[in-house]
Amino acid sequence: MHNEPLVDNRRFLFVMKCSCTKQRDVQKLGEYPPGFLWRPKKLDSKVGGEVVLFRCADCGASWQIDRWARDGVNLCVRVDDPDNWQTFDDKPLRYRYLEQNRGGKSTERCRWQCCDKYAVKGLAFCAECAFEKMGVLE
Numbered sequence: 660m661h662n663e664p665l666v667d668n669r670r671f672l673f674v675m676k677c678s679c680t681k682q683r684d685v686q687k688l689g690e691y692p693p694g695f696l697w698r699p700k701k702l703d704s705k706v707g708g709e710v711v712l713f714r715c716a717d718c719g720a721s722w723q724i725d726r727w728a729r730d731g732v733n734l735c736v737r738v739d740d741p742d743n744w745q746t747f748d749d750k751p752l753r754y755r756y757l758e759q760n761r762g763g764k765s766t767e768r769c770r771w772q773c774c775d776k777y778a779v780k781g782l783a784f785c786a787e788c789a790f791e792k793m794g795v796l797e
């Protein structure tokens with residue numbers, strides 16, 4: 660009996676081919692489509708094809724990915740409910756990315772009128788006001 664090769668083969672089969680579970684829910688794209696997906700399958704698109712939904716063939720996770728053609732910051736966003744992706748609001752995750760990228764929240768309040776959220780570190784405004792009113796994307 661040759662047990663050694665059998666053990667090696669079995670171990671190989673159980674290695675995850677993707678690294679979806681290790682990824683943050685939102686991150687800046689380093690490549691398109693991102694290399695952590697295994698055999699990404701395009702499921703859907705919106706915004707005239709600029710935002711694309713992919714599924715990882717290994718773990719089945721779905722990711723929304725900005726195409727390179729898109730102006731500004733290209734992000735990769737985890738999608739928990741791919742069936743309702745067309746109406747999925749990705750803004751909160753785009754705000755979160757801006758906050759993550761700048762090291763989180765500060766202890767100061769946002770200076771935008773009538774806004775009482777905490778400002779992003781190094782900014783006078785919260786992520787939402789910075790993004791929506793000042794055009795700060797990252």
Ligand SMILES: [Zn+2]
Pocket residue numbers: 677678679680695696697715716717718719720
């Ligand atoms: Zn995966």
Ligand SMILES: [Zn+2]
Pocket residue numbers: 769770771774775776784785786787788789
């Ligand atoms: Zn604000």
